[in-house]
Amino acid sequence: MLALGKLLELTLAGREPAQKIQLTADGVRLRWLSEGALEVTPAQGQDDGLDLLLSAGIHGNETAPIELLDRLLQSIARAEIKPRARILFLFGNPGAMRTGARFVEEDLNRLFNGRHESSSGPEALRACELEHLAQAFFNAPDRTRLHYDLHTAIRGSKIEQFALYPYKEGRVHSRRELARLHAAGMAAVLLQNKPSIVFSAYTYDQLGAEAFTLELGKARPFGQNAGVNVERLERRLKQIIESTEPSLADASLEDLQLFSVAREVIKHSEAFILHLPADVENFSELSKGYLLAEDAGNTRWTIEEKGARIIFPNPKVKNGLRAGMIIEPATLKGIDQSVE
Ligand SMILES: O=C(O)CCC(=O)N[C@@H](CCC(=O)O)C(=O)O
Ligand SMILES: [Zn+2]
Numbered sequence: 001m002l003a004l005g006k007l008l009e010l011t012l013a014g015r016e017p018a019q020k021i022q023l024t025a026d027g028v029r030l031r032w033l034s035e036g037a038l039e040v041t042p043a044q045g046q047d048d049g050l051d052l053l054l055s056a057g058i059h060g061n062e063t064a065p066i067e068l069l070d071r072l073l074q075s076i077a078r079a080e081i082k083p084r085a086r087i088l089f090l091f092g093n094p095g096a097m098r099t100g101a102r103f104v105e106e107d108l109n110r111l112f113n114g115r116h117e118s119s120s121g122p123e124a125l126r127a128c129e130l131e132h133l134a135q136a137f138f139n140a141p142d143r144t145r146l147h148y149d150l151h152t153a154i155r156g157s158k159i160e161q162f163a164l165y166p167y168k169e170g171r172v173h174s175r176r177e178l179a180r181l182h183a184a185g186m187a188a189v190l191l192q193n194k195p196s197i198v199f200s201a202y203t204y205d206q207l208g209a210e211a212f213t214l215e216l217g218k219a220r221p222f223g224q225n226a227g228v229n230v231e232r233l234e235r236r237l238k239q240i241i242e243s244t245e246p247s248l249a250d251a252s253l254e255d256l257q258l259f260s261v262a263r264e265v266i267k268h269s270e271a272f273i274l275h276l277p278a279d280v281e282n283f284s285e286l287s288k289g290y291l292l293a294e295d296a297g298n299t300r301w302t303i304e305e306k307g308a309r310i311i312f313p314n315p316k317v318k319n320g321l322r323a324g325m326i327i328e329p330a331t332l333k334g335i336d337q338s339v340e
Helices: 003-013 063-077 094-099 122-137 175-183 199-205 231-242
Strands: 021-023 029-034 037-041 050-056 085-091 144-153 162-165 188-191 210-218 257-266 291-295 299-302 309-311 322-329
Touching: 003 021, 003 029, 003 063, 003 085, 003 094, 029 122, 037 063, 050 063, 050 122, 050 231, 063 085, 063 144, 063 210, 063 231, 085 122, 085 231, 122 199, 144 199, 162 175, 175 210, 175 231, 199 210, 291 322
Parallel strands: 050 085, 050 144, 144 210, 162 188, 188 257
Antiparallel strands: 021 029, 029 037, 037 085, 162 210, 257 322, 291 299, 309 322
């Protein structure tokens, strides 16, 4: 297999490849760009007009998505998958991947959309680099731009696989992309309703990509991901890459669960207390009147929403960051209904 097909191995070893460009037996070009970053260009005459950014390892301990991207890239390097899309593979946080930690100094996924400028350290530098890599990749006009940022979660979840769809004022969420996510195995989508500082929000907001954070199960170390079933996503990604994806025109969204963010719970001080058991699962229901959290200055988070649920509860985050999200059921109202 081509050496560049072993991007994961190179990244974990902190090695730079001697040869930066290689061609597969089919004439597909692999180009190493930087640590954990590799661009795939279809063989001549094969490009179908899609620019696909696939990222994983933004959190270094979320290994199932890293292994998934590794399998896809190796299959491309062996000429088993024949790409008709340009692809940018990104392993987000190599330093954290090497130590099996979520991050080295700070959460990389809170440093996009310019937030890295008011920080320093390895993650701030990397966020800046990832923004530039994504920007350069999504540079060509008149092409379709799609970004999946793949994650696994700290805790178990009542809904195992789901997507988070970023928000930009004046831009409508796409029914077609929801159908595609559903076909890829996502049982739910959380529609954001304000701008954010995560990677997918950057590519959605600044680079015009359809972009999503995908949550695929519970985070485990390398080699221990048998419990994370990514078969449907992997199949769909191969189809997207090879331009053999079945039409989404008749796809039903009936059993795709939609949610929107009711409130983000921001931790403001070390006095912050979250009134949930440590092993609470994502999407656990919260009843009206429940006192969810307390913080300094008599701040209280009491549930007012009907059908409220909690996701990503984490009282250990730094002050100023999201310590959980209260979400509520949403409908397809306001979704772009067009499906080609
Ligand atoms: O399990 C958790 O608490 C966090 C899982 C995770 O890393 N989720 C992403 C979601 C990104 C988004 O809001 O689109 C994150 O928190 O960075
Ligand atoms: Zn993550």
